[in-house]
Amino acid sequence: MIPSLSTSKRALLAGIVLIGLVSATGCLEGLTNEEVTATADPAAVNNDALASTSYELTRNDSPTIERSVSVLGMNRTFKATSHIREYERNTDIGPEVTITRLVVIATPKKSVAGQSVNPLGEMSNSELIERFLNTYNGVQNVESVDNRSVAMLDNERTVERFRAEAQIIQGISITVNIHITTFEHEGDYITVIGAHPEQLDEEGNIDGLMGGLKHPA
Secondary structure (H helix, E strand, O other): OOOOOOHHHHHHHHHHHHHHHHHHOOOOOOOOOOEEEEEOOOOEEOHHHHHHHOOEEEEEEOOEEEEEEEEOOEEEEEEEEOEEEEEEEEOOOOOOOOEEEEEEEEEEOOEEOOEEOOHHHHOOHHHHHHHHOOOOOEEEEEEEEEEEEEEEOOEEEEEEEEEEEEEEEOOEEEEEEEEEEEEEEOOEEEEEEEEEEOOOOOHHHHHHHHHOEEOOO
């Protein structure tokens, strides 16, 4: 007869087995360190695509985000360095509406003990729009319209198009089209967001910029 185990002993044994399995699969990376860091490779639009669409680089940042994660009961600090490139084109369709833009974000795809610790990988397209289209004063009534396929970085990627109301100055809003895609490439998450006034036929330029992505850049 196999002797029975107390609840506390069963819990201890389960914990030992779990740690053994995780260790055997190489997933304890980072658990022995108080801080886990990761850095993405930058992504950018190549010069040919910029020249053919008249977009220019207006922002080049490499911010570091920090969050606390709990894995197997241990708290760790995760720091991820991402790269943000923003491109704009002067469309000059009115005194208050002059800019269309494309934002490219590369952020590291990182897991600790099998748990994703990159918040961007968990965000929906709508959440990403709200986070990264802060160059408008405000984006509201975001509504998905359709999807299309665009070739970028040697693969076909699904691009979702949204319609939204964007506040350009206090009390004045316009309808904008927003094009967004997020995918994994070479160990990073790549997010691309293009936005322009709905009255402009800018989709071809957006697709051209997306098709001109390079990563690492």
